[in-house]
Amino acid sequence: MEVKARAPGKIILAGEHAVVHGSTAVAASIGLYTYVSLQVSPSNENDDRLILQLKDTSLEFSWPIGRIKEALSSLGGPFPSTPMSCSSETFNLILAMIEEQNIPEAKTSLASGVSAFLWLYTSILGFKPATVVVTSDLPLGAGLGSSAALCVAFSAALLACSDTVNMDMKQEGWLVFGESELELLNKWAFEGEKIIHGKPSGIDNTVSTYGSAVKHYLDKIQCFSCRNCNMIKFRSGNLTRIMSSMPLKMLITNTKVGRNTKALVAGVSERTLRHSDAMSFVFEAVDSISKELANVIQTPAPDDQSIIAKEEKLEELMEMNQGLLQCMGVSHASIETVLRTTLKYKLVSKLTGAGGGGCVLTLLPTLLSGTIVDKVIAELESCGFQCLIAGIGGNGAEICFSASS
Ligand SMILES: Nc1ncnc2c1ncn2[C@@H]1O[C@H](COP(=O)(O)OP(=O)(O)O)[C@@H](O)[C@H]1O
Ligand SMILES: C[C@@](O)(CCOP(=O)(O)O)CC(=O)O
Ligand SMILES: [Mg+2]
CATH class of the missing domain: 3.30.230.10 (Ribosomal Protein S5; domain 2)
Known part of the structure; x- marks a missing residue:
């Protein structure tokens, strides 16, 4: 068997x-x-x-x-x-x-x-x-x-x-x-x-x-x-x-920069020991961002206008979270390249997982045209990155x- x-x-x-x-x-x-x-x-x-x-x-x-x-x-x-x-x-x-x-x-x-x-x-x-x-x-x-x-x-x-x-x-x-x-x-x-x-x-x-x-x-x-x-x-x-009340589509870009979660988690803990007051504010801010993001996702969105408004809030929360991940010391030049590239198309991204390389998420708004998605993927792949669109x-x-x- x-x-x-x-x-x-x-x-x-x-x-x-x-x-x-x-x-x-x-x-x-x-x-x-x-x-x-x-x-x-x-x-x-x-x-x-x-x-x-x-x-x-x-x-x-x-x-x-x-x-x-x-x-x-x-x-x-x-x-x-x-x-x-x-x-x-x-x-x-x-x-x-x-x-x-x-x-x-x-x-x-x-x-x-x-x-x-x-x-x-x-x-x-x-x-x-x-x-x-x-x-x-x-x-x-x-x-x-x-x-x-x-x-x-x-x-x-x-x-x-x-x-x-x-x-x-x-x-x-x-x-x-x-x-x-x-x-x-x-x-x-x-x-x-x-x-x-x-x-x-x-x-x-x-x-x-x-x-x-x-x-x-x-x-x-x-x-x-x-x-x-x-x-x-x-x-x-x-x-x-x-219970998400809106369809969510994310582009996942793998920077292909290898990294190790154990080392990154240990690095954040060491920074926390060195700057415990500052880092506790960072963690508190992330807590608020996650709770707000969960609320935004759950609040009913009866029409296209409210979905767009919610997507804008999500983008802002993702941007703030990315800033705090930079504060924790887990971003990377390759991640910053993805952020800059997607921003050219007015798209917002943040790292996902432990950072230090690895994968980046980009929110693909509902009304975004397929042509723009194709263009951003082509530009990211021309940098040597690998893209996939995830079913969540x-x-x-x-x-x-x-x-x-
Ligand atoms: N399919 C697999 N085959 C062998 N080892 C694996 C496999 N999947 C995960 N691992 C182990 O997990 C480690 C990666 O874990 P981690 O650094 O946490 O990254 P992540 O969980 O984001 O992929 C690898 O170095 C290896 O030890
Ligand atoms: C950085 C962390 O929040 C997620 C790590 O995810 P991954 O191993 O990079 O897929 C660590 C954890 O929550 O255990
Ligand atoms: Mg892991």
Whole structure:
């Protein structure tokens, strides 16, 4: 039996970084997914292995199960129903197992994702031999939440194979977990994100787990494919649904400048230690911006005129948020180039995710002509950037069973 899991990426419309320090943020899932396929192998005493194939980066890891037991069996796992943090001692044991696999120098940033995998795998499934394959639609390390999507997809596939979650393996197509299983999945994914990010707020794994279409198990409203229910507001671990009253279209520009969320989040924390009063005002301002943005999105817009007025408010809020992200020290020359280029077409942009490169969002107003969109995309792509238009909102984590070939 093979279990497949998929989990979406996200965009943050307002509040990244400040959300780590307790401010409100607004985010939505996007229709780009990370897929994990998990096949538990029949035991073959002499050659039991755990194999991890990362297709996007052409890397394969293969550990003898005996080696994993030697390092981690003293922890007494598996403990699938009690999500636990990876201690620094265990993290070092895991790192040693990864170093033994000789990752090429250029790909060492992937070690954190592999560490998260080993922690989630052994904690949820123990020491069973298996082959796990990862592929993704998402650019890695670009602000669209690939790390969270990876942790959510790993946790979903592992929980689906564990004794804790009872799923009807005969059902066909993509399936959604029940309410309590989703909560468990989200907690495990958060533990994985902690290994990759250091100090995540939990917004990315929450959006990836639940998606941002309102679902019956959260607030008893069955409203799956309604484009009016497509965002979440998030503060200190708590999620609130946002019913958008207007269609929102965003252009996503990937600057292709690589960066690392852990380092950027740590940089903001260091700045906060150096200038705690000033930074607390910055975070408070971001909190107000996110709350106002959520209100604007939710307020009814009965006609084109009110939609235009709301879009103008959103643009101003995005501009202010970008200014505060610059204050936090997470903008980048490539991001500033996107801001200047889109402004030539009177379009407003802000970075999304951790910044330092990565992706930038540009609001595409409803009445904007297709010709202008084409022109701005052509100009951005001539700078070497890559553009895509995101469908905002959609499903969260899903799993699918199939007979193995
Ligand atoms: N499909 C994938 N294959 C391998 N590693 C991945 C994958 N997706 C995410 N990762 C891990 O997540 C890291 C990127 O996370 P991060 O810096 O938070 O950026 P983001 O979440 O914005 O993409 C990668 O360096 C890698 O360790
Ligand atoms: C900067 C932050 O707000 C979002 C990071 O998103 P990403 O990993 O860049 O996709 C960190 C967090 O909230 O955990
Ligand atoms: Mg991330």
